[in-house]
Amino acid sequence: MSVLERDPGDLVQVLDEDGAVVGELPDIGDETIVQMYRDMVLARHFDKRAVSLQRQGRMGTYPPLSGQEAAQIGSAHALGDDDWLFPSYREHGASFVRGIPLDQTLLYWMGHEAGNKVPDDVNVFPVAVPIATQTLHATGAAWAASLKGDTDTAMLCYFGDGATSEGDFHEALNFAGVFDTPSVFFCNNNQWAISVPREHQTASETIAQKATAYGFEGVQVDGMDPLAVYKVTREALEKATAAAPPDSGRRPTLIEAVQYRFGAHTTADDPSVYRDAEEVERWQAKDPIPRLESFCRDRGLLDDESIEAIDTDVTDRVAEAIESAESVARPLPEALFESVYETMPDRHHDQLAEIEALRAEHGDEVFFE
Amino acid sequence: MSVLERDPGDLVQVLDEDGAVVGELPDIGDETIVQMYRDMVLARHFDKRAVSLQRQGRMGTYPPLSGQEAAQIGSAHALGDDDWLFPSYREHGASFVRGIPLDQTLLYWMGHEAGNKVPDDVNVFPVAVPIATQTLHATGAAWAASLKGDTDTAMLCYFGDGATSEGDFHEALNFAGVFDTPSVFFCNNNQWAISVPREHQTASETIAQKATAYGFEGVQVDGMDPLAVYKVTREALEKATAAAPPDSGRRPTLIEAVQYRFGAHTTADDPSVYRDAEEVERWQAKDPIPRLESFCRDRGLLDDESIEAIDTDVTDRVAEAIESAESVARPLPEALFESVYETMPDRHHDQLAEIEALRAEHGDEVFFE
C-alpha cells in the first residue's frame, strides 16, 4: 500500500528521535543518504553564517531555516531531473540541492536582483515573498507540463503553515484537483507563522486533511526525519507523473511536513516575545542532523573522521560563497530599468538619464549619504 | 443524534420526490409549513414575471431562481428574529421572507440603488455581485455579534457552487473555524456556475466535505426539499448560537443544499448552449412546489380552494409590486453622489454642478438620447 493512502493524521516516520529505524526505509542508495547528511550540515552552517552576516550589517533581513533542513533536503533529493521547484523565501537548502549556488542566495539577501536570476539549467522559480502566491505558479507550470505532454515532469511547491490560510492556496489546490496537474504541494508546517501558532491558523486538526476539500490525498510526515520526507515526496512525485488519468491514479498530493523553526522568523523577529524556550527545547530533541548522523554511524556510512571532513568542507564552501557574494559590486542605475520589459521604453531612457545627470553633477555619493 | 453529525455525502431528506415523508419531520407548526408553501409559490410567480419584464425591456438583466425555492424559503424560515442574512444575487425569495418588499427587489434589478436600501428593521445585507465576497462579510458580522456578546444572533450566508472555488470562500470558512463565529454557510449548489458544471468546479466529491478543511461539520441536504432544508438549517443555527465554546459545541456549519436551476443563469444567458433538456427534466421531477403541495394536501393543510386563493393572492401581490416599482421615477443626478461619503466632498459639488449646467442648457434629454 502506498504510504500516501492513510489517515492524514497518521504521521509517517522512518527514523525516531534517536535515529533508530522505526519505519520502512525508502528505496535510496547510501551515497544519497550521505549526501543528504552533507547538505543538511551545509544548510545549517550556511544559516548560521547568514544570520551573523546580517548581525554585522553585511546583509539585509534574512529568514533562517535551522530546524527545517530535513524537510528541505529530503524533499529536494526526491526530485527527478525534469522536476521543478517552487520555493517560498526560506528554502535556501532545497534550492542549493537543486543547483542554485550559495553565493547567489547570499546575493539575493544582500539586496541584489542578480541573486534571483536562477541559472538557465536550473528549474527553480525565484523567491516568492507574497505568501502562498507561488502555489498558483506551481500549479500553472505543472498544468502546462501536462498540456505539453511532458509526462516526466512534476512540480514541487513549498509553502508554510500560515500560507494555508490564504485564498491562493485554496485556488491552487482546487485547480490542481480539477485538472489533475502533476503537483506536489509541500507544506513546511514549522508551527509558527511569525508569532501566530499553528492552532490559531486553522481549526482543522491537520493540514494534511485539507486535501479532502480538493479530492486528493493528504499525508502528514515527520518533517524532521529526512528519510521519511524523502520517501513520502518520492511517492507523491511518482503519483504525479504516473501515466495519464483517469486509469492510473495520476493525482496531486498535499504533504504536511511537521517540523519546527529553531530560530527567529527572520533576523528582524524576536521569538522570545511570543514563545517559550521550553517549547523550542522540546523540538530541538527532534533535530534532524544528529538523527541522520546517528543512523549513518550505525550503518557505518559516517564516522568521526568523515564527519569532520564534511564540517571542514562545508565551512570552506560557505566562506567562499560569502567572499564571492561580497565581491560583487553594487549594481549600476541601469539595473533598475533592466528587464522591466524586454525592450526599454522611452520613459525609462529619460528616467535613467535623470539619474545619470545627477551622478555626473554630484558623483555617486549623493545617492548614498 | 444531530442531523449534522453524519457523513457529508449522506443526503438529508424529509420528503421524497412525491412529497411522501421519508425522514424525521422538523419541529415546525402547520402554519409555518403552509406559509412556506405560499412563499415558494410567490417566489416562483415573481420569478416568472421578472423574467418577462426583462424580455419586455422593462427591467435589466435578472437572475432567475426557479427550482431553488425550497433552499431559499426553507432556510429563511429557519432563521430567528435576531439572525442576519447575507445573500448573493439570486435569493429574492429568501430576502422576501426576511422582509425585503418585492418592489424593492424589482427596483434593484431595474437599476435603482434604492432597491438595495434594505429597510432599517430588516437584517439582510445588500446584494453581493462579486462571487463569494459576502462570505467574509457574514463571518465578520457573526464574529462581531459574538464579540459584542449577542449570543442569540447567527448569520446565514448564501453562495453558489461556483463560489466555493474563490479564495474568499476559503478565508471566510477558515476564520469562522478559528474564531467559532456563529455562522451557517449555505451553499446553493444548483449544479452550474453559468456554463461550468459542478464536477468541473472542484474534484471534491461533495461540497459538504470541504468543511473538513476548517475543522467543522459539513452536511449535504436535498435542497429541493423545503422541510429537510428547514431542519438542517435550524439545527445549524442552534449549534451556532449554543452557549459559548469550548464546552458547548458552538461551531459554524457548512450546508450543501443540492438543487437545480431550472432556468437560465441570468436573462442574458442561454443554457441550451451548454446543457441538455433531458438533464433539466430529470431535475424537474424534484420540483419543490408540487412536493410540498402534495405533503400539505396529504396532511389536510391545503386543498384546491386554498391553493387557488394562494395563487390569486400571489398574482395580485406581484402585480402590485411591479406597479409600485415602475411608478418610481428615475433618480436625479444628485443620487450619483449621495452616500458615497457621509458628507459630500467639494469635488462632488463641482461635478454635480457640471451635470446640472448641461441639464439647464440642453434639458435632461441630452443624457438619454
Next chain:
Amino acid sequence: MSTQETTGQTQSLTLVQAVRDGLYTEMSADEDVIVMGEDVGKNGGVFRATEGLWEQFGDDRVIDTPLAESGIVGTAVGMAAYGLKPVPEIQFSGFMYPAFDQIVSHVARLRNRSRGRFTCPMVIRAPYGGGIRAPEHHSESKEAFYAHEAGLKVVMPSTPYDTKGLLISAIRDPDPVIFLEPKLIYRAFRGDVPEDEYTVPIGEATTRREGSDVSVFTYGAMTRPTMEAVEELAEEGIDAEMIDLRTVSPLDREAIVESFKKTGRAVVVNEAPKTGSLAGEITAIIQEEALLYQEAPVNRVSGFDVPYPLYALEDYYLPNAARITKAITETVEF
C-alpha cells in the same frame, strides 16, 4: 507578420468578432497559445468572444476554469513561465480585483525579478466600461490601476481593425498585456478586418480626425461620443484633432505632445473616475513637455468620483457628446 502578408481579403466584423478572429488567428498559428477563463469553452464566453474556439481547438487549449480569478491569472503565470502563451479572459474588468495581487506582484514582475530568466508573456483580456445597463461591478473603467504598474502594457482598442491587430500584437508581445475591450461597442458597428494575420503596434496612438483648433485625446468606447462631438463642432467651424490613444501604457507621448504643440489646447475624454485617472497623467505630460504652447487649461471630461452607478443613473455618469462638445467649446474659447 505584418500587413503585407495578407491576402487582401477582408470581412466585415463587429469589435467582438474581431476579438474572436484575433484569437482564432493566433491559436491557429501558434499551438502554445491557449485561452482560459470562466465560461470561455462550450459557452463561448458570456459575450461570445471565444465562440467556436472550443469546438476548433478542444479542451486542452480552450479551458473552462473554476470560478477563481486569482487562480486563473496565477496559474497563467506558471504556464507562461513554462512556455505557453496563455490568454486568460476575466469575465468583466470589475472582477479582475481578486487577481490584482497576482497581476501586480507577479505578472508585472516576473521578468524583472528573475532578471529575464523567466518571462510572463500573456494577455489578460477583459471587457470594460459602462453603458450596457449591466448590474453592479460590470461597468468599471479602471485602466489607471494597471497603467501605474510598471511591467504591464495596457491596450484599449476602439475599432474592429485595431482590435484584431492589437490583440495579435499583444499575444506576440514578450511582455504581459492587459487588453481591455470596450464592451459598449462590442456590437455597435462593423468594420473591415483583413482575414489574414496583421498587427497594429502597441504604444502607438492614431489620429482619427486632423484638426488645428484643439486636440482631443481619448480611447476605447469614449471614441464614439467624442467623434460625435468633434464632427458636430466641425459644422460649427471648430476644427478639432481627434487622437485615439489605443494604448494607455505606454502612452504615446510623442503623438500627444506633437498634436498639442500644433493646437495649444487639449481635452481628454475618458470614462474612468476623474481623480487619479489617466487624464491627469496626460495633462501632466502635456504641461511638462509643451507648456509654452499651452493656450488653455487641459479640460478633463471624465467619469465622476463615485462608484459606477446602477443603470438608472449611468447616463448621467458617462461622458456624452453634449458634455464633450461643451468642454471642447470652452477650451477653444478660453
Next chain:
Amino acid sequence: MSTQETTGQTQSLTLVQAVRDGLYTEMSADEDVIVMGEDVGKNGGVFRATEGLWEQFGDDRVIDTPLAESGIVGTAVGMAAYGLKPVPEIQFSGFMYPAFDQIVSHVARLRNRSRGRFTCPMVIRAPYGGGIRAPEHHSESKEAFYAHEAGLKVVMPSTPYDTKGLLISAIRDPDPVIFLEPKLIYRAFRGDVPEDEYTVPIGEATTRREGSDVSVFTYGAMTRPTMEAVEELAEEGIDAEMIDLRTVSPLDREAIVESFKKTGRAVVVNEAPKTGSLAGEITAIIQEEALLYQEAPVNRVSGFDVPYPLYALEDYYLPNAARITKAITETVEF
C-alpha cells in the same frame, strides 16, 4: 474631541509610537474599536505599532488573525456593518493586494450601495514606502490605487503629532480610511505629542515652510528629503514654500491652488512610480484652476516606472535631496 480638551501634557514620541498612542487613546475611549491583523497581538506588530495593546485590551479587541488579507479586510467589513470599528493592520502595504477586491468592491462601496443603510467605518493601517533595506514587496508606495477609488479616504502623515491626530480622526470618521504610515521615518525622530486625545482634520494640507518662489508639494516620508532640499535652497536664496498634503484623498485643492497662485511654480515630490501617480493629478488640478498663474512646468520628482528594486538599488530609486534640489532650481530658473 479637539485640542482644547487636552491637559496640555505632551510626550516626546516617534511616529510609530504615535500610531500606538493613537490606537490606545481610541481603544480606551470607545470599546467598539478593535485592532486586528497578522502578529498584532502578543507580538505587538512587526513594527511594534500595537505593542502593549493586547496586554491592555485582551484577545477580543486585539486579534491575531490567520494569514489572509482578504479575510482580514472582508471580515472587517462585516464587523463594521454590525457596529464595531475595526482597525485592521496590513503588515506591509505591498500585501494589501490580496484584499484589493474587498477594498474597492466593498469597503469603498458599502455605504453607497446600501444608500447609507450599512456603513463601513474602518481604518486600514499599513506601513508604506522604501528606504529600510527590506525584501521585495516591502517598500511600495501605491497610494494612487486607493485615491482613484471613490468612497475611500487616504491619509499619509509625516510627523508624530499629525499621526496621532489623524489616526484619531480616521477612527472617528464615518467612512473608511486607508492610513499609510511612512515606515522609513517610524523611528527617525521624535516630536511632541499631547497625551490626551486630539484630532487633526482629514483633508487638510499644512504649510511646513512659507515661501514665495515656488510651491513644493509632498507627503509622508518624502517630506524629509524635501525639507532638506528646501532648507538648503533657502540658504542659496531660493524661497520655497513647502506644503505637506497629509491626506491624498481628498486632496486639499484649495491649499494647492492657493499656494500655487502665490508662487506660479510647483514641484511635486513623491516616491510612487511617476506614471499614473498622484503627482499627475496634482499637476492637472493646478493647471485646471490656476493656469494663468503658471510660470514654469510643474516638475514631478517621483519614483521611477519600475518595480521597487531590492535594496542594493533603492538609493537610486528614491527621490533624494539632490534630485529635489535640482528640480526646484530648474523650476525656479525656467
